[in-house]
């Protein structure tokens with residue numbers, strides 16, 4: 301069972317010198333997955349990606365992604 305890429309979205313990274321890339325994939329069973337990559341050496345050093353999953357009611361679930369500063373734990377919400 302292989303996944304196919306549905307969508308790629310890129311936004312600026314927190315230092316604005318690189319990108320953060322989100323790849324959304326799905327397979328024939330309508331299973332989806334997505335992953336986030338930091339395409340910036342500076343931000344890769346400084347941040348890690350964390351996410352919070354919300355499910356207020358069925359079919360309205362969503363995930364918010366953050367860049368979390370590895371040193372002080374500060375989180376920057378990503379516009380993904």
Ligand SMILES: [Zn+2]
Nearest residue numbers: 313315340343
């Ligand atoms: Zn950066």
